[in-house]
């Protein structure tokens with residue numbers, strides 16, 4: 576990773592890893608909003624997240640990170656999206672009024688905790704390349720294979736619940752595309768990659784997946 580020199584006018588920088596699901600949540604968000612931010616690729620396989628200078632930016636040693644013009648570093652995908660949503664108000668993805676904002680936050684949180692984190696639990700507790708790396712962060716944590724099994728069961732339970740939800744409305748949080756759809760899309764793709772594919776019989780979830788995957792932002 577090359578940390579860009581601070582010369583001339585300062586600009587935001589997005590610390591990304593093109594193959595990782597968490598920064599993809601922000602990439603899709605940026606694409607939906609039509610915002611382009613200079614991007615720095617962090618090589619997670621090579622362990623760049625653990626070295627200086629990245630650790631100075633984010634002691635949690637994770638991507639994504641958004642570095643603001645004044646040097647402030649924001650990590651956590653949803654916190655970055657919140658900042659972008661407030662700063663670039665066009666094409667709102669996190670709601671327009673108190674009710675909408677709360678409903679979207681509720682669904683986004685459910686998708687993150689019960690979906691995305693469950694897929695991460697399934698994947699990180701089994702992947703041979705992540706031995707001793709069951710959790711992100713600077714200190715090593717051993718894998719527990721029972722947690723991989725539990726993560727898989729949690730993902731399948733989550734998919735079934737979302738299938739019921741999506742039988743009632745076109746998008747996760749209601750009538751419009753939102754950050755909750757982004758978290759679910761990244762979860763479905765990540766889970767499939769981690770060998771927990773969406774079951775074929777969940778027709779509402781599949782209908783939603785085909786529609787959302789066809790958006791240009793899904794390529795981000």
Ligand SMILES: N[C@@H](CCC(=O)N[C@@H](CS)C(=O)NCC(=O)O)C(=O)O
Pocket residue numbers: 595596597598619624636637638639650651652653708710711712
């Ligand atoms: N809660 C964080 C999670 C970020 C995260 O887990 N990022 C992964 C990539 S998907 C990472 O940086 N992993 C570094 C590692 O495995 O050491 C967020 O939402 O941004």
